[in-house]
Amino acid sequence: MTPLGLRIDVDTFRGTREGVPRLLDVLAAHDVKATFFFTLGPDNMGRHLWRLIKPRFAAKMIRSRAASLYGWDILLAGTLWPGRHIGARLGPTLRAAASAGHEVGLHAFDHHRWQAAAGHMTVEALQREIGRGVDAFSDALGKRPDCSAAAGWICNERVLEAKEAFGFRYNSDCRGRSVFAPRLNRRRFAPQVPTTLPTYDELVGRNGVTNESYYDRLLDLMRPGELNVLTGHAEVEGIVCAARFDKFLTTCKNYCFQPAPLARLLDQTARQSDDAIVQAPVAGRDGDVCWQRSALAH
Ligand SMILES: [Zn+2]
Structure with missing residues (x-):
């Protein structure tokens, strides 16, 4: 069995309230443990989605049928009324x-703000933003996050x-x-335990990949004996794609992949090699993201 690092990002109020409980049921049915990164x-996030409206992104919104994917309450969150605090309301x-x-870790305090501003914030400003997330995480969960x-x-x-x-044991901040x-x-x-596989919104609508074929395509991209890390979203795998994700977990085992939290992949790595990080685009996503440098040479 090759481990499949399974990371679930939770970006929104609705993703937390509806997607997380559904995922907990699905994962329990398969006796699978994952890593949840909470906002x-x-x-x-509504502000984030609208801020990005430009031709390329609009095409993607239509391609992935964003309103049906995310729901109008997500698209409007923080635009018409102040954003609801997730940790305080959904502890x-x-x-x-x-x-x-x-495994549970910190994704963001304000996901929208992080995506819009973190790339040009000072170390001090970043520490204040991460500190808010660490405090809110501790208030909601009764312990500090040890990964992010x-x-x-x-x-x-x-x-x-x-x-x-903040003394995080490891982070998962890049693609690699x-x-x-x-x-x-x-x-x-x-x-760093990087994400190796494309997310749902990156693949669907490109090269003939559809809602129905996304998980089959993922299985083609998974590599036995290598690092495999999938980032799912509570808003996707926990809501709109929950039934297909459930089936995917069954198929994973048939393909000899065992979903696991990211900490297990860290523990199984005898020695972490040194590497650099660089900024580069990822297919199907707007703007640059952080990459493990050596991964780009492949
Ligand atoms: Zn996210």
């Missing part, structure tokens, strides 16, 4: 994931530097191909 602060749902034995995953894979050297102050330790100016940062 704790205000849900302003029991977050705690249910932890008590079911899943930058929203939208928006990460750079200042983000790595800012995160060091192996567990590695970012190295900069002779300094070695906390290890």
